[in-house]
Amino acid sequence: MEKINVLGVKVHRVTMSDAVNRVISFLENKQKSIVYTPNSEIIMECQTNEKLSLAMKEADLVIPDGIGIVLASKIIKKPLSERVTGIDLMEKILNYANEKGKSIFILGGRPGVAQKCGENILKRYPNIKLKGTHHGYFKGQHIGMENHSEEVQVLELINYLKPDILFVAFGAPKQELWIQRYKDELDAKLFMGVGGSVDVYAG
Ligand code: UDP
16 A cells, blocks of 8 residues: 655555555454554654654554645645545444444543543444443553553453454544554554544544
8 A cells, every 4th residue: 555755754645445445454354453643743743753753654554634744745746645534534433343343442531531432432333342431541650560550450451351443532642652552462453543533422
């Protein structure tokens, strides 16, 4: 799949239907996959934030959520197909998850938001298995797995529930850095940074 280099960040040149097909193939394959939807601020932040830049490099699908990126790609004469927003892609993923009875875990947002988001998703997509939800403001510091901070408990909970899809909504770049840090030890198939979309679904 073709990638366009936007200020050093490789963004996939995909239409929405390409992006959806790719996510479906991730979900049906056994290996873990990561999806990010950076906007231009995140591309700018990658210029100085090495960890974030590495997270983008190691992701399996990086789509341009932001008209700025699409415009930049036109200026460098490698036009991206279209703007594919994170929330639209999340909606398509939920639709597919509903068709196939896939399971999800929603992590992030203020207390109560992930749960409300999950309830609203289930109203529209009753066939989805909502394995769990948790807010994104952890108490305590994570210093190794022996420390039972709230964050460690969340990691353990996710690994116990083993969702097909883990939506992480801490806002960018926090969610990308968090996924990058924990992806190897977390048992989920698809990881996606969804930012404020949980607030939108929570209504
Ligand atoms: N958030 C969180 N933990 C944090 C910081 C933010 O769960 O430590 C949540 C916040 O409550 C909101 C989302 O992350 O639900 C950030 O949304 P925003 O619209 O700022 O992110 P964007 O979509 O712009 O990346």
